[in-house]
Amino acid sequence: MNPKSTIKGRGAQQHVPNRFFELSHEMRDDFLEFCKKEGEVSDKNKTLYLEVFPKTIVNKVESPDIGMSYSMNAYQGCEHGCVYCYARNSHEFWGYSAGLDFERRIMVKKEAPKLLEALLKKKTWKACPIVMSGNTDCYQPAEKQFEITRKCLEVFLKYKHPVSIITKNALILRDLDILKKLVVDNLICVNISITTLSEETRRILEPRTTTIKKRLETVRVLSENGIPVNVMLAPIIPSINSHEILPLAKAVSEHGAVSIAYTIVRLNGAIGAIFTDWIHKRMPDRAAKVLHQIESCHGGTLNDSRFGTRMRGEGKIADQIDTLARLAHNRYFKNKKIPKLNVDLHEPFKNGQLKLF
Numbered sequence: 001m002n003p004k005s006t007i008k009g010r011g012a013q014q015h016v017p018n019r020f021f022e023l024s025h026e027m028r029d030d031f032l033e034f035c036k037k038e039g040e041v042s043d044k045n046k047t048l049y050l051e052v053f054p055k056t057i058v059n060k061v062e063s064p065d066i067g068m069s070y071s072m073n074a075y076q077g078c079e080h081g082c083v084y085c086y087a088r089n090s091h092e093f094w095g096y097s098a099g100l101d102f103e104r105r106i107m108v109k110k111e112a113p114k115l116l117e118a119l120l121k122k123k124t125w126k127a128c129p130i131v132m133s134g135n136t137d138c139y140q141p142a143e144k145q146f147e148i149t150r151k152c153l154e155v156f157l158k159y160k161h162p163v164s165i166i167t168k169n170a171l172i173l174r175d176l177d178i179l180k181k182l183v184v185d186n187l188i189c190v191n192i193s194i195t196t197l198s199e200e201t202r203r204i205l206e207p208r209t210t211t212i213k214k215r216l217e218t219v220r221v222l223s224e225n226g227i228p229v230n231v232m233l234a235p236i237i238p239s240i241n242s243h244e245i246l247p248l249a250k251a252v253s254e255h256g257a258v259s260i261a262y263t264i265v266r267l268n269g270a271i272g273a274i275f276t277d278w279i280h281k282r283m284p285d286r287a288a289k290v291l292h293q294i295e296s297c298h299g300g301t302l303n304d305s306r307f308g309t310r311m312r313g314e315g316k317i318a319d320q321i322d323t324l325a326r327l328a329h330n331r332y333f334k335n336k337k338i339p340k341l342n343v344d345l346h347e348p349f350k351n352g353q354l355k356l357f
Contacts, residue, residue: 006281007045007100009207010081016099016270045104047079049142052107057115058130064307068164071134072116074148076107078136080168082206083278084235087135089269098270103208106142113151120159120350127346129162139169141208153178160185160349162341166232168193168206170214173221183227186342192219192257193232196241197248204282205240216255223256230338231257233325235265238293238317239286245321249328258336262325264313265294267302275302293317 058072077091081103088098096105109115119125132138138149153175156163163182165172172179172190182188194215196202202212210218222229231252236242249260267275279287291302297313298304304313312318 010045010100010103016097016273047104047106047141049145050105050107051110052076053111054109054115056119057109057112058119059134061134065311066134068131068134069128071131072112072152073133073135074109074112074138074146074152075133075136075140075142076109077102077105079103079106079141080137080206080209082209083275084205084237084265084267084271086266086268086271088271088274090135092270099274106140108142108146108148110146110148112148113155116152117155117159120155120161120346123350125350127161127343129164129341129343130156131164131166133166137167137169138165139167139171143169143171150175150178153182156187157181158349160187160345162187162343162346164189164191164341166191166193168195168209168215170210170218173218176221176225179222179227180225183225185345186339187345189228189230189338189341190222191230191232191261192222192252193234194219194248194252195234197244197251198241201241216251219252219257220255223258228338229257230259230261233260233262235263236321237265237290238297238321239290240283242317242321242324245324246328246331249332253332257333259333259338260325260329262321263311264297264318264321266298266304266310266313267294268305269303272302 057074058070061068061071076094077096078085078087085102088102091098091102091105094105094107096102132149132152138152143149153163155161157178165188167190179188179190192215194212195205197212199212202209219229219231231248233245233248236245241248245262252260276287276291279290283290294302296315297318298310299306299314304310312322
């Protein structure tokens with residue numbers, strides 16, 4: 001594909017219709033031609049931050065195969081622009097497109113720390129690890145400006161409450177001072193997402209994420225400071241990064257990670273159209289092969305919502321990936337595991353300080 005015809009710095013290369021809307025947005029050729037003749041820009045490709053005011057910030061996770069009970073998201077939408085991101089579909093609930101809008105219309109929850117504190121102080125709340133973020137990255141570029149994640153970590157520390165973080169951004173090291181205090185009482189673990197060792201693959205697959213070199217360095221720094229790190233090799237995409245499972249596992253093990261986990265890519269809802277458009281533009285030589293192999297892992301379709309199989313897939317290719325992941329675990333992570341977070345300290349701190357009697 002001619003690089004000039006792609007939208008620079010974005011994963012999605014198009015708007016896709018919102019399934020809840022009768023009307024849809026379309027960029028017509030005659031409009032583009034008009035802009036060209038008039039010397040105007042048809043699409044400024046700017047990111048907008050929009051403040052929203054939710055009533056709650058922590059969500060109960062009902063899904064049986066997610067591996068978390070509660071999650072919270074300081075932001076909706078994610079500027080990282082990972083083309084495969086399952087969270088894209090949730091942007092439609094806010095009235096936006098799962099395509100470009102997901103990357104360029106970021107909703108900011110400035111009240112998140114106050115809402116979190118109110119929850120942790122409730123008499124009925126029983127300590128249970130809360131995951132930041134179950135949906136969109138809590139250390140995406142917006143965090144550098146708003147610092148909502150840092151303020152939430154201060155709340156977790158104040159109330160001695162366990163928290164887990166999922167991110168692919170080295171910005172987490174900015175908050176190393178708080179993380180080091182949390183880990184003293186075994187209140188923190190970090191999940192770093194590393195999808196590939198190829199910087200070229202990262203650049204087109206996850207256009208506004210931290211480089212692979214910086215992510216590996218983040219794993220090393222966190223580990224050297226006693227903070228347990230699990231690396232998410234996710235998602236595994238057949239014929240794009242499926243051949244990297246063993247090298248990835250070796251690299252993250254050498255940088256101090258204590259465990260790895262993986263999922264196979266699934267392209268539910270609008271993500272199927274977004275990914276299909278993207279791969280035909282970015283990797284036209286292997287587009288058909290990749291799409292067919294993804295389908296072979298999910299019963300012949302890109303869309304798989306079946307509990308129990310959607311994360312791991314099925315069929316020969318899925319079995320091969322699972323075998324490689326097991327081999328990687330046995331070779332590089334045998335007798336290692338993420339420690340269970342401490343839920344026993346929180347109760348006495350519900351008033352913001354240790355009770356004396």
